[in-house]
Amino acid sequence: MIIRRYFDAPTWGWKSPFEELARMRRELDRVFEEVPRTWPVELPTGVFPLTNITEDKDNFYLRAELPGTKASDVDISITGNSISISGERKIIAEHKNVKYHRREREAGSFRRMIKLPAQIDTSKVEAKSSDGVLTVILPKAEIAKPKQIPIKVS
Amino acid sequence: MAEKETKDLQVKEKQAVATPAEQTRAGLVFTPAVDIFETDRELTLLADLPGVKKDGLTIDLDNNQLTIVGEVSPPEGSDEVVLLREYQTGRYFRQFALSDAIDQSKIEASLADGVLRLDLPKVEAAKPRKIAVKTG
Numbered sequence: 260m261i262i263r264r265y266f267d268a269p270t271w272g273w274k275s276p277f278e279e280l281a282r283m284r285r286e287l288d289r290v291f292e293e294v295p296r297t298w299p300v301e302l303p304t305g306v307f308p309l310t311n312i313t314e315d316k317d318n319f320y321l322r323a324e325l326p327g328t329k330a331s332d333v334d335i336s337i338t339g340n341s342i343s344i345s346g347e348r349k350i351i352a353e354h355k356n357v358k359y360h361r362r363e364r365e366a367g368s369f370r371r372m373i374k375l376p377a378q379i380d381t382s383k384v385e386a387k388s389s390d391g392v393l394t395v396i397l398p399k400a401e402i403a404k405p406k407q408i409p410i411k412v413s
Numbered sequence: 414m415a416e417k418e419t420k421d422l423q424v425k426e427k428q429a430v431a432t433p434a435e436q437t438r439a440g441l442v443f444t445p446a447v448d449i450f451e452t453d454r455e456l457t458l459l460a461d462l463p464g465v466k467k468d469g470l471t472i473d474l475d476n477n478q479l480t481i482v483g484e485v486s487p488p489e490g491s492d493e494v495v496l497l498r499e500y501q502t503g504r505y506f507r508q509f510a511l512s513d514a515i516d517q518s519k520i521e522a523s524l525a526d527g528v529l530r531l532d533l534p535k536v537e538a539a540k541p542r543k544i545a546v547k548t549g
Contacts (some may be wrong), residue, residue, distance in 0.1 A: 320489070
């Protein structure tokens with residue numbers, strides 16, 4: 260017993276340093292694989308538009324700030340549990356001879372796909388745009404809703 | 414679609430700022446993105462204020478200083494659980510110094526789809542005038 264432990268000591272033996280590094284890498288890979296890929300993803304993905312998603316018992320709510328974008332310029336499509344938002348933000352040049360002092364607002368097209376953690380009842384999805392904020396209400400499919408199971412008392 | 418290629422929009426983080434005045438109310442303060450352009454007759458200011466309703470918008474003009482404050486109340490219901498948060502909501506705040514060339518009594522403001530439009534007409538004296546030269 261004592262001898263075996265002596266031989267297994269990390270500093271002992273003819274292992275090359277590279278072999279030791281490879282072992283550490285395998286170990287790290289294993290650790291990272293074990294980290295569960297959990298929802299929610301708290302970090303912004305860097306895709307326009309910035310989106311907030313919330314849920315309650317019955318629905319998911321998706322909100323995105325799209326100031327100056329008309330409802331007709333936004334396309335929303337839903338399949339199963341993913342939603343795709345695409346569109347274009349237009350800024351119309353109003354006059355020909357203008358001098359710009361500030362130009363911070365940007366125009367352009369956007370496309371974003373978001374996967375939701377449960378199935379959606381695609382027939383009941385509602386979308387509205389007010390004050391430059393797009394809100395999409397996505398009702399959860401019946402099978403995805405939490406169910407309370409009463410416990411019978413005998 | 415259109416013949417000319419449109420640029421893809423890039424994400425711009427909302428800029429949280431410290432305002433010159435101490436805030437007595439809790440909450441985040443953001444700088445709205447603005448466009449300001451000038452023609453011979455007027456100055457136009459466009460500001461992105463998503464989520465600001467007409468009642469939540471205050472435009473003050475004091476000593477040539479134009480202050481825009483837009484209040485945004487959180488749109489989420491009380492029993493909603495956040496799954497993904499990429500932007501925060503709060504107050505929008507921005508101040509501009511106006512020159513004397515602006516006719517302060519004729520400023521007009523309108524708000525549509527989260528964009529504020531301010532039309533700031535110039536005073537008569539500041540408008541360029543062409544003087545016709547008579548030949549005699």
